[in-house]
Amino acid sequence: KQEVTQIPAALSVPEGENLVLNCSFTDSAIYNLQWFRQDPGKGLTSLLLIQSSQREQTSGRLNASLDKSSGRSTLYIAASQPGDSATYLCADSGGGADGLTFGKGTHLIIQP
Amino acid sequence: EAQVTQNPRYLITVTGKKLTVTCSQNMNHEYMSWYRQDPGLGLRQIYYSMNVEVTDKGDVPEGYKVSRKEKRNFPLILESPSPNQTSLYFCASSLGTSGSNEQFFGPGTRLTVL
Numbered sequence: 001k002q003e004v005t006q007i008p009a010a011l012s013v014p015e016g017e018n019l020v021l022n023c024s025f026t027d028s029a030i031y032n033l034q035w036f037r038q039d040p041g042k043g044l045t046s047l048l049l050i051q052s053s054q055r056e057q058t059s060g061r062l063n064a065s066l067d068k069s070s071g072r073s074t075l076y077i078a079a080s081q082p083g084d085s086a087t088y089l090c091a092d093s094g095g096g097a098d099g100l101t102f103g104k105g106t107h108l109i110i111q112p
Numbered sequence: 113e114a115q116v117t118q119n120p121r122y123l124i125t126v127t128g129k130k131l132t133v134t135c136s137q138n139m140n141h142e143y144m145s146w147y148r149q150d151p152g153l154g155l156r157q158i159y160y161s162m163n164v165e166v167t168d169k170g171d172v173p174e175g176y177k178v179s180r181k182e183k184r185n186f187p188l189i190l191e192s193p194s195p196n197q198t199s200l201y202f203c204a205s206s207l208g209t210s211g212s213n214e215q216f217f218g219p220g221t222r223l224t225v226l
Contacts, residue, residue: 032214034215036217044217045217097143099157102154
């Protein structure tokens with residue numbers, strides 16, 4: 001069964017820094033990988049979706065990459081802002097009907 | 113606005129009192145599912161539905177029921193809630209008939225069972 005791991009569990013950095021969040025998965029037979037943002041008391045907001053045939057996706061200051069051979073995905077946040085503070089979750093889809101397998105998330109704090 | 117809505121957002125109940133959490137999407141999505149989120153365990157899928165009248169168990173289905181009589185609605189039913197079902201619940205939907213497409217999540221329902 002697929003396992004998804006996110007390291008670190010928590011991260012605190014000063015405003016303006018570029019940072020990388022890591023996501024690793026045990027089974028390389030993924031269909032796509034999705035990154036989400038979760039704010040306290042709120043739902044999950046989809047940030048980026050990378051199909052298995054793609055290597056990366058970009059949206060504004062966010063860039064997500066996927067390396068199936070090494071079982072890793074990274075989320076790069078450029079020029080971080082306090083509003084980026086949230087929990088970031090990655091989730092893998094195996095391509096079947098049974099939905100997503102989530103990592104436990106990285107709790108990110110951007111210090112003003 | 114395209115969205116997934118859930119009601120109620122917060123619920124406190126007592127053991128054994130049947131409850132229903134509603135979920136509705138306005139995107140004409142085929143696939144809908146329910147997840148629960150618990151500290152240290154992350155998000156786990158409870159049930160999913162690939163289309164009207166088609167539902168199946170996820171990873172943690174015990175103690176829950178679902179139905180899919182209409183495409184837009186996918187209610188989660190707890191026939192006899194217990195304290196171990198205290199959790200944050202999310203409904204999700206996606207366009208295709210599998211969980212492979214981009215998933216859109218509702219705002220969550222925080223349930224406390226006393």
